Amino acid sequence: xxxxxxxxxxxxxxxxxxxxNATWLCxxxxxxxxxxxxxxAVADDxxxxxxxxxxxxxxxxxxxxxGGLGPTTDDITSxxxxxxxxxxxxxxxxxxxxxxxxxxxxxxxxxxxxxxQLDFPQGAHPLPNEVGTAPGFSVTxxxxxxxxxxxxxxxxKPMFECSIRPQLASLxxxxxxxxxxKTFGMAEAAVGELLTGVEExxxxxLGYRAHFPEIEVKVLARDASQSSAEERANGAxxxxxxxxxQIVFAEGDVTLAQSVGRLLSARGLTLGLAESCTGxxxxxxxxxxPASDYFLGSVVCYANQIKEQVxxxxxxxxxxxxxxxxxVAEQMALGARRVLGADVGLAVTxxxxxxxxxxxxxxxxxxxxxxxxxxxxxxQTQFPRSRDQVRLHAAYSALMLxxxxxx
Amino acid sequence: xxxxxxxxxxxxxxxxxxxxNATWLCxxxxxxxxxxxxxxAVADDxxxxxxxxxxxxxxxxxxxxxGGLGPTTDDITSxxxxxxxxxxxxxxxxxxxxxxxxxxxxxxxxxxxxxxQLDFPQGAHPLPNEVGTAPGFSVTxxxxxxxxxxxxxxxxKPMFECSIRPQLASLxxxxxxxxxxKTFGMAEAAVGELLTGVEExxxxxLGYRAHFPEIEVKVLARDASQSSAEERANGAxxxxxxxxxQIVFAEGDVTLAQSVGRLLSARGLTLGLAESCTGxxxxxxxxxxPASDYFLGSVVCYANQIKEQVxxxxxxxxxxxxxxxxxVAEQMALGARRVLGADVGLAVTxxxxxxxxxxxxxxxxxxxxxxxxxxxxxxQTQFPRSRDQVRLHAAYSALMLxxxxxx
Numbered sequence: 001x002x003x004x005x006x007x008x009x010x011x012x013x014x015x016x017x018x019x020x021n022a023t024w025l026c027x028x029x030x031x032x033x034x035x036x037x038x039x040x041a042v043a044d045d046x047x048x049x050x051x052x053x054x055x056x057x058x059x060x061x062x063x064x065x066x067g068g069l070g071p072t073t074d075d076i077t078s079x080x081x082x083x084x085x086x087x088x089x090x091x092x093x094x095x096x097x098x099x100x101x102x103x104x105x106x107x108x109x110x111x112x113x114x115x116x117q118l119d120f121p122q123g124a125h126p127l128p129n130e131v132g133t134a135p136g137f138s139v140t141x142x143x144x145x146x147x148x149x150x151x152x153x154x155x156x157k158p159m160f161e162c163s164i165r166p167q168l169a170s171l172x173x174x175x176x177x178x179x180x181x182k183t184f185g186m187a188e189a190a191v192g193e194l195l196t197g198v199e200e201x202x203x204x205x206l207g208y209r210a211h212f213p214e215i216e217v218k219v220l221a222r223d224a225s226q227s228s229a230e231e232r233a234n235g236a237x238x239x240x241x242x243x244x245x246q247i248v249f250a251e252g253d254v255t256l257a258q259s260v261g262r263l264l265s266a267r268g269l270t271l272g273l274a275e276s277c278t279g280x281x282x283x284x285x286x287x288x289x290p291a292s293d294y295f296l297g298s299v300v301c302y303a304n305q306i307k308e309q310v311x312x313x314x315x316x317x318x319x320x321x322x323x324x325x326x327x328v329a330e331q332m333a334l335g336a337r338r339v340l341g342a343d344v345g346l347a348v349t350x351x352x353x354x355x356x357x358x359x360x361x362x363x364x365x366x367x368x369x370x371x372x373x374x375x376x377x378x379x380q381t382q383f384p385r386s387r388d389q390v391r392l393h394a395a396y397s398a399l400m401l402x403x404x405x406x407x
Numbered sequence: 408x409x410x411x412x413x414x415x416x417x418x419x420x421x422x423x424x425x426x427x428n429a430t431w432l433c434x435x436x437x438x439x440x441x442x443x444x445x446x447x448a449v450a451d452d453x454x455x456x457x458x459x460x461x462x463x464x465x466x467x468x469x470x471x472x473x474g475g476l477g478p479t480t481d482d483i484t485s486x487x488x489x490x491x492x493x494x495x496x497x498x499x500x501x502x503x504x505x506x507x508x509x510x511x512x513x514x515x516x517x518x519x520x521x522x523x524q525l526d527f528p529q530g531a532h533p534l535p536n537e538v539g540t541a542p543g544f545s546v547t548x549x550x551x552x553x554x555x556x557x558x559x560x561x562x563x564k565p566m567f568e569c570s571i572r573p574q575l576a577s578l579x580x581x582x583x584x585x586x587x588x589k590t591f592g593m594a595e596a597a598v599g600e601l602l603t604g605v606e607e608x609x610x611x612x613l614g615y616r617a618h619f620p621e622i623e624v625k626v627l628a629r630d631a632s633q634s635s636a637e638e639r640a641n642g643a644x645x646x647x648x649x650x651x652x653q654i655v656f657a658e659g660d661v662t663l664a665q666s667v668g669r670l671l672s673a674r675g676l677t678l679g680l681a682e683s684c685t686g687x688x689x690x691x692x693x694x695x696x697p698a699s700d701y702f703l704g705s706v707v708c709y710a711n712q713i714k715e716q717v718x719x720x721x722x723x724x725x726x727x728x729x730x731x732x733x734x735v736a737e738q739m740a741l742g743a744r745r746v747l748g749a750d751v752g753l754a755v756t757x758x759x760x761x762x763x764x765x766x767x768x769x770x771x772x773x774x775x776x777x778x779x780x781x782x783x784x785x786x787q788t789q790f791p792r793s794r795d796q797v798r799l800h801a802a803y804s805a806l807m808l809x810x811x812x813x814x
Binding site: 012013014015016017018019020022023024025026027028029030036037038039040041042043045048052187188189190191192193199206207208209210211212218273275278279280281282283284286287288289290291292295296297298299300301302303305306309310339340341352354355382384385386387388389391 | 417418419420421422423424425426427429430431432433434435436437443444445446447448449450451452455459477478479480481513514515516518519520521538540559561614615616617677680682685686687688689690691693694695696697698699702703704705706707708709710712713716717746747748759761762794795798
């Protein structure tokens with residue numbers, strides 16, 4: 001079953017709001033194994049709405065349209081559908097009575113403009129709206145089964161769940177399974193080269209998504225049954241993991257910080273941080289998900305006086321080697337262990353830019369140290385990009401070092 | 408000039424990422440007074456990409472396409488354009504040499520798959536990519552001037568700014584000026600009500616953009632000349648500022664943390680943080696822009712033992728009042744001042760959720776304290792949303808408290 005999502009609203013094509021409805025609907029339809037071929041947004045404009053629906057009805061089995069069902073003059077989707085199908089709009093008088101009743105019960109003023117929302121193209125099947133005032137409806141346009149739902153997400157989503165999902169779930173044959181592997185530390189081109197031949201070997205589709213600084217590898221299998229699709233996707237994912245090795249840090253929606261947290265929790269270890277150039281970013285990434293099992297805290301030592309006075313870094317070392325050095329990183333990591341009472345101390349110091357670099361220590365140079373009960377492990381990177389990118393890359397590199405230190 | 412935005416990427420039609428590129432491009436084009444009639448997203452599929460480009464080239468004067476320019480096998484936009492135009496792909500050998508040179512200078516490994524990104528449809532005009540490895544290009548398709556840019560926002564946006572905006576700006580007559588005011592602390596509907604009548608009084612257009620937790624108010628004026636447009640937009644912006652008062656924290660691209668930093672720097676004051684539930688987020692927001700003028704550091708005291716041992720919070724107080732209390736917030740702020748040697752200490756403690764709430768102290772309750780040479784100022788918020796939203800709202804509320812404390 002091929003599908004398209006149409007979102008109606010001038011605010012979308014003017015860039016005034018992000019189209020999260022399209023994303024949500026695509027995600028639901030994909031999970032229900034309908035293949036969304038395109039999503040489209042058009043203004044509240046009769047000519048454009050009719051042109052879009054006509055074209056989508058010729059091409060796809062399923063169309064879901066959001067928006068333009070409300071009470072104001074710019075809400076014209078129902079009228080456009082009626083015109084396109086050459087049928088009149090017919091008022092659902094029972095619906096009007098029920099809506100008035102709801103307003104009375106809620107003690108709200110009923111405005112006559114609400115009545116327009118109960119006008120449906122003749123032959124349409126209404127979809128109830130339990131949350132708001134605009135019902136949806138379904139009709140056939142061309143070869144497509146077309147559903148019309150409100151643009152307000154809080155109304156659209158329950159309507160999809162109650163009235164659309166059950167119909168769609170019953171329409172699709174066969175199985176599909178996708179495995180998503182998250183990587184850090186290798187360019188997209190290099191990851192792609194390492195996976196040459198996997199698509200052919202397993203008859204899967206590989207997709208790549210660069211979400212800086214991660215590269216996600218998606219392994220998608222379709223087959224006659226769900227179980228055979230899963231088997232094939234999982235088989236291919238095993239080979240992908242083998243070929244990519246340590247750069248794979250997690251599967252699905254697990255974050256890098258979470259993957260580190262799981263390794264620490266499994267060993268009963270706590271984590272403390274000493275952050276200079278990352279300025280709290282690692283701590284923030286750790287705390288995005290609940291972390292009190294293993295995370296104690298962080299000393300963000302942006303100024304050198306904090307490195308000395310709070311973390312106990314030797315002032316002579318700061319003067320002789322500079323704040324951005326392996327030696328200071330090591331003392332910061334040991335200081336984080338001691339001051340925060342943590343089993344594992346992780347430290348980062350570097351030059352985020354845009355200024356502060358020199359020929360000897362250029363913007364993008366970052367030193368890392370992780371101190372564990374077993375000793376200290378050091379690393380460094382040289383990644384000359386924008387300030388945001390240097391900092392995010394450094395935060396990821398630091399967390400990857402903890403993974404390495406824990407084996 | 409009518410325009411369309413095409414976004415290429417299987418991840419978009421599968422609902423795996425929100426299409427913020429389309430929103431951003433629509434916003435830019437609208438501000439440049441091009442009328443975006445539709446936006447479209449299609450999978451990495453030759454047939455669909457060619458069909459979409461053919462159709463858009465017949466209908467519109469301008470097409471901007473994002474995505475599908477990278478090094479992996481699923482990046483096929485350039486090949487589709489060549490096929491559609493019946494021209495070969497031609498390698499930009501000088502571009503390949505320059506790219507290799509960039510890799511050598513950065514000490515990075517050059518992969519052969521990167522070369523594919525320098526293959527352009529014959530006759531295309533390359534658009535340089537200063538950030539990543541995939542250049543864009545422009546060609547004529549049907550009646551449309553078509554631009555092809557990468558899907559990675561950090562590469563797409565600079566390319567638009569450097570290579571596309573100047574071309575598009577020259578196509579439209581008259582003057583236009585927009586003032587963007589950033590606010591925090593009031594709902595969008597309430598902000599809108601406070602500004603009733605401003606549009607009519609100054610003949611400007613007001614736009615609202617909710618970018619959680621900020622509401623941005625855009626004041627747009629168009630006129631025969633640039634100077635008269637600027638005068639009118641600035642006049643209206645002054646009235647908007649007066650009506651909105653303290654919730655306006657910055658103009659343009661200035662961040663809330665930057666606005667706080669400017670107030671501190673102007674007074675020669677330094678800042679130290681004590682963060683519990685925000686877990687380093689405030690520190691991260693502060694360090695997004697260079698901050699060494701005023702920012703010393705932060706103690707992220709996620710565990711209570713850090714509040715006691717590093718910040719010196721009284722253990723009896725932690726036991727009797729709980730970590731989430733005005734009293735503990737106050738001691739944390741005083742501790743941040745003392746331990747970090749800062750003029751201003753800012754502290755946050757709260758319940759970010761999803762668990763850890765009680766009827767007395769529900770998820771979303773956050774206490775704030777700011778300690779200055781003049782004394783301590785306290786506040787609290789109760790904002791029961793998702794963990795991410797509670798934390799971001801708390802970080803903003805905390806920084807707003809510093810603004811208030813500084814007058």
